[in-house]
Amino acid sequence: MVALGIRADLRLAGALVILAFVVCHLANHMLALVSLDAAMAGHEILMEPWEGALGGGLLMAAGLTHYANALWAVYERRTLRMGGSEAWQLGLGLLIPFLMMIHLAGTGLGEALLDLEPGYPSVLLGQWVMSPWRGLAQAILVLVVWGHACSGLHLRYGGRDRYERAKPWLLALAVVIPTLALAGWVSGGAQVMRSAADPAWTGRVLAEARMGPSTLDDTLRLALAGMGLHLLLIATPFAGRLLRHVGGGRRPQLTHSNGRVIRMMPGSTVLEALQDHAIAHASACGGKGRCTTCRVRVRSGVEKLPSPGPLEANALGRIEAPPEVRLACQLRPEHDLTILPLLPSDAVAADGRLHGGLDGRERQIVVVFIDLRGSTTLGEAKMPYDMLFILHRFFQQMTRALTATGGHYSNFTGDGLMALYGLKGNDSAKAVTAALAGAREMVAGLDKLNAELAMELEAPLRMGIGIHYGQAIVGTMGPPGAQIVSAIGDTVNTTARLEGLTKDHDCLLVLSAAAAEAGGLSFPGIPRHQVAVKGRVEAVEFYAFGEIPGR
Structure with a gap:
């Protein structure tokens, strides 16, 4: 398992090094839109660092690591059935070496094994004049490499907030970079084709590149040898998979x-x-x-x-x-x-x-209902914009209180909201204590809001709070794209009923006896009330408070 993580890190590091090289290479192609001389001058800045001992060694290590990881991944798979995006990326990745050998035979490998001295003029001369099919392979190679890189980045970073926000800009870059690179390559090819009309120019370019009558055949044989080696290497993991199937073993x-x-x-x-x-x-x-x-x-x-x-x-x-x-x-x-x-x-x-631990489980939870008093009357006296402004500030204070005390905002209903405490862990006393602390923070927030809006309000804003503890179904729920972590069940319905009782008892808080007991709280001298709740056989016992108890 540790090796799997190391392999993933090496695969990513190798991919990023290769991507940096590809971006430099494509940027160099873009300079041909200015002139062939500009592309050759840019080669010294963009590409020569990759041709030195350090850059070349880093690129080779990244390429071999990425290639070996890909072959191992094929061997490791127990089935070749996979999702469309994954199949697309794998297919493009296995195609790259076939196309790349055609390009490398006339550049890096040709320089090392055939004593060539390739440059932009000679490479473009070969692709556009002497052997146009190589030019077609080059264009396809650019698209395949870029498509493989983009699909890999999408598979890795898709769904992350920063990636999703940047996706329109990244998509634009994904289109612009290869388009400009191919446009530069075409422009350079056009310049070379015009210059190739002069036999003296062609002879000079071929001589500088050390290209002779047999060079095209030699580079083709070199490319075919490289393709054969790649074919043999990619056949190895498939053969290993067949041998593994023969080995058998227990099938769970x-x-x-x-x-x-x-x-x-x-x-x-x-x-x-x-x-x-x-x-x-x-x-x-x-x-x-x-x-x-x-x-x-x-x-x-x-x-x-x-x-x-x-x-x-x-x-x-x-x-x-x-x-x-x-x-x-x-x-x-x-x-x-x-x-x-x-x-x-x-x-x-x-x-x-989406949260992974709350996808539909029965658990003990503290439910809190908060309701803004007199909002209907307030709405009749205020303009819609003013009313929405007040509600916005009210919810802002309430959610700040929840955040400060470890509560979870679940949903809102007009001028009220529902919150949950105790989503993490099973400490009921801690959850009830946190809920009461949250209620105190809410009251303090409402007092602050009343002070700030004193000139806007005919009377201070008031609210009612209901707190109950019991079993509920807790999980992510709601329509796709708008799911929330919430709770349903008898405990939720009972809490809503308790919050409504704050009006009947003209109090700030109604706390169920079940919540008080779960929190290890006792209130000697405070009367305990009962209320019948629809759908329940037994009456619910509760306490009514004019202020939040304890601290």
């Missing part, structure tokens, strides 16, 4: 929530097993353990699972997932298990940001 049974029961290949991830049996499952990052869209709840067999590795643990920690939630792309079970997908199969990277 995987039971899906849709009723399908399948046998997994030994060493297969849950995601690979689902893909191999054509069971649709979300995987926005291509199974790299980043987006968390492939998350599943393990219904049975969780106690026999290996602990998450660093990569999976980091991703699960980011969404605060409980122990029974795992990533299908990283989970390689050795025993039978039953799973429930937690996101729809068409989930995108942005959906991976």
